[in-house]
Amino acid sequence: MPQADTVQAICWNNKQLQLLDQRLLPHKKVCLELDEASAVAGAIRDMVVRGAPAIGIAAAYGIVLAARARFAESPTNWKTLIETDLKMLAQSRPTAVNLFWAIEYMREIITGLQGDPEPVLLAEAKKIHENDIAACRRMGELGAALIEQPCAILTHCNAGALATGGYGTALGVVRAGFAMGKITHVYADETRPWMQGARLTAWEMVQENIPVTLQVEGAAAHLMQQGNIDWVIVGSDRIAANGDVANKIGTYGLAILARYHGVKFMVVAPTSTVDMNVVCGEDIPIEQRASEEVLFLTDQPIAAVGAVARNPAFDVTPAALVDVIVTERGVVLAPDAEKMAAMMENT
Numbered sequence: 001m002p003q004a005d006t007v008q009a010i011c012w013n014n015k016q017l018q019l020l021d022q023r024l025l026p027h028k029k030v031c032l033e034l035d036e037a038s039a040v041a042g043a044i045r046d047m048v049v050r051g052a053p054a055i056g057i058a059a060a061y062g063i064v065l066a067a068r069a070r071f072a073e074s075p076t077n078w079k080t081l082i083e084t085d086l087k088m089l090a091q092s093r094p095t096a097v098n099l100f101w102a103i104e105y106m107r108e109i110i111t112g113l114q115g116d117p118e119p120v121l122l123a124e125a126k127k128i129h130e131n132d133i134a135a136c137r138r139m140g141e142l143g144a145a146l147i148e149q150p151c152a153i154l155t156h157c158n159a160g161a162l163a164t165g166g167y168g169t170a171l172g173v174v175r176a177g178f179a180m181g182k183i184t185h186v187y188a189d190e191t192r193p194w195m196q197g198a199r200l201t202a203w204e205m206v207q208e209n210i211p212v213t214l215q216v217e218g219a220a221a222h223l224m225q226q227g228n229i230d231w232v233i234v235g236s237d238r239i240a241a242n243g244d245v246a247n248k249i250g251t252y253g254l255a256i257l258a259r260y261h262g263v264k265f266m267v268v269a270p271t272s273t274v275d276m277n278v279v280c281g282e283d284i285p286i287e288q289r290a291s292e293e294v295l296f297l298t299d300q301p302i303a304a305v306g307a308v309a310r311n312p313a314f315d316v317t318p319a320a321l322v323d324v325i326v327t328e329r330g331v332v333l334a335p336d337a338e339k340m341a342a343m344m345e346n347t
């Protein structure tokens with residue numbers, strides 16, 4: 001099992017997948033034990049596990065569970081039967097491309113398998129998990145190296161240990177930068193409607209004694225105007241071939257604000273988040289979630305009865321508003337299609 005010295009949202013333990021239920025954090029730490037692929041798909045859809053890299057890792061382990069069941073059902077026909085499970089996992093959430101990346105990776109392994117698939121697929125799922133932690137560490141170093149003087153950063157949603165195999169993407173840069181004395185303070189948007197900033201990012205920061213201040217999303221412009229923020233640092237769910245970035249709803253607005261106020265905008269994501277098949281951000285599917293997530297807060301109605309709500313979960317920030325994309329393969333300053341292609345060629 002891969003180890004990270006930060007909180008781990010995903011563990012493989014004794015034939016089961018264990019997921020820390022992120023819907024209940026930080027007030028309750030409950031680990032769910034899953035032994036069916038359908039339960040993994042449900043956990044992704046229902047936000048037990050969330051964050052693009054974490055979704056991909058969970059899906060890979062879900063495929064191990066699917067293969068175990070399908071091989072027991074039919075040792076000769078399991079490769080055909082498992083396609084239903086791969087399809088079901090692929091339908092759990094549409095925007096985070098790490099999900100589809102992990103499914104395709106595992107599908108290719110499946111093609112060449114003979115005999116009991118579980119040991120090989122489990123080793124591959126663990127490799128995806130391990131590689132993600134290593135990628136986060138590398139991105140932490142690369143991102144922190146771009147910061148020149150002690151500064152305060154603003155982040156949105158949760159791109160931390162909980163959203164990855166461990167350590168985090170945007171929060172990996174924060175961890176590395178804090179250790180080097182370059183990042184002194186984190187401003188975290190609370191991130192409606194799931195409150196990933198208030199519940200998850202703040203929790204991760206508090207546990208490591210990294211100074212963190214929460215604010216409502218609407219406060220970001222004011223904070224920048226007051227000169228409180230030097231960098232905006234966020235993760236991503238999918239980056240198009242031209243460097244356009246899909247991330248949690250509200251990120252695009254932050255990028256506009258950052259450019260207006262002369263604040264630098266950094267996106268941190270592994271190459272498993274880069275979708276070279278999507279030419280530009282317009283082609284990235286944006287998840288639309290249930291309106292109840294906006295109309296209710298933890299089961300309490302908060303809106304006028306009769307009001308309707310729109311709940312896009314992500315938006316797209318044009319590459320032109322991004323100062324730098326940090327991946328484990330390198331840093332892309334002022335990203336465009338040519339520079340993204342060159343970075344993806346690096347090994």
Ligand code: MRU
Pocket residue numbers: 050051052053096156157158159160163164168169170196234235236237247248249313
């Ligand atoms: O809806 P979520 O919580 O899955 O959204 C997560 C984000 O938007 C993260 O910023 C992104 O997945 C990057 S996680 C390293």
